[in-house]
Amino acid sequence: MDDGVASWRCDLTPLLNYPTVDELGARAAALAARHPRDARLRRVGVSRAGTPLWLLGVGHGSRQALVVAGPHANEPVGGATVLRLAERALADSRFTDGADVTWNLLLCLDPDGLRHNEGWLTGPYTLGRHYRNFFRPGFLEQPEWLPDGAASAALPETRALLALQDELRPFLQCSLHGVDVGGGFVELTRDLPGLDRRVAALAARHGVPRELGAYDALYWPGLGPAVYRIPPPRRRDLAAAITEAAVESTWFHPYGYGTVTAVVEAPMWAVPGVEDGAPHPDPDGELRSVSRTLRQDTRMLGDLAERVRPYLTGMPEAARLLAPVDDYLLVCPGLADAWDPDCGNDSAHPLPPMTTARLAALRLAGRRLALRTAGLLHQLVTRAGRDPVGALPRLDRLIDARCADLRDALGARWIPVERQAEYQARVVLAACALAVRRTPGPSRSGEPGWGPGPAVPMHRE
Helix, strand or coil, X not given: CCCCHHHHHHCCCCCCCCCCHHHHHHHHHHHHHHCCCCEEEEEEEECCCCCEEEEEEECCCCEEEEEECCCXXXXXXXXXXXXXXXXXXXXXXXXXXXXXXXXEEECCCCHHHHHCCHHHHCCCCCHHHHHHCCCCCCHHHCCCECCCCHHHCCCHHHHHHHHHHHHHCCCEEEEEEEEEEEXXXXXXXXXXXXXXXXXXXXXXXXXXXXXXXXHHHCCCCEEXXXXXXXXXXXXXXXXXXXXXXXXXXXXXXHHHHCCEXXXXXXXXXXXXXXXXXXXXXXXXXXXXXXXXXXXXXXXXXXHHHHHHXXXXXXXXXXXXXXXXXXXXXXXXXXXXXXXXXXXXXXXXXXXXXXXHHHHXXXXXXXXXXXXXXXXXXXXXXXXXCCCCCCHHHHHHHHHHHHHHHHHHHCCCEECXXXXXXXXXXXXXXXXXXXXXXXXXCCCCCCCCCCCCHHHCCCCXX
């Protein structure tokens, strides 16, 4: 059945680049000014640097949907997606009044971190430019992480999100993430039966490969192809939390309200191998290769980090750039051992059967960790204005080699921002439609548990 795509597109602003922090605020304010009855913009907190955290509300429904963009500073697609969702909801009341839904769109949870990525944010988009200007804060500075419960929330961004969850008690929370190189997938705190089929249709329509063995969900149960179940939080040390993904998070904070949280991942560069679910002809050989390369890269990067560290003292932002470097160098040796079939160190967390898709995801994860670390060190040395240990040529060679591997060996290809945001927005709408069905709402037919049924187009493909 027609989902109204033609009428939506004519009302949507073209998205050629990722929006910056300032562009997000300006475009949201313009939407609210043009639609004063149905849209409102309010500040729900401030970042550590004093940047406002803006929430754009659209609609007047009794069901509250919360969409969080920018939880990771290096994943800017969510900003484009929330603008797309706002425009769509304002153009078609079936997404608001028709579904009895109010959309609460948090424009960016980590605006300070997003500003650090403006060196590549507006293009041109190449792998080398991306990683040489990449920034993602250390694990302890990522505002979605909640290691010891709400009482331990140290970051003002985290506290603002928790307060918003408690205020809204949303039936659905969508956290918008971006995969730098790979495919699309969804992680859920509660099952939404049928979402995997809708994701498959959307991925095919928009040319987005599905990650059938996502690294983030390597040890998590599947709910269908490219849809995974987030396990309940449990306390672990920092290395284990980074290695096994941050389930100690704000994703589960509103669980007691009946909220279903959907973490929606959209790729920037697509790799076709991540959706190949066939058995690999030589899984042990590929695992050895991935582990060996990660060890070699980690040794070189660790040596360079120690050699450049002494002359970074007093340099602005040095500590913030070094924190994620130290995180990556902490976890990489353990990952290499866990993946290596000759190490025998994975008895506590045995690897699942190694399909081609899972092996592609592990290879991407290893390359990603090395590239991120190298990119951060490259920025540190460049900003220091001197390179007495000759680090930059070695870092450039590593970045060029690993980007070539992604591009030439794994077939990474750029997905235009417009298509990334369209895919992610449609996955959010599909999740919303399914979540509405499981959420009681005001009766319009005289029967309890009314859902929007055929009046809501967001789930049709």
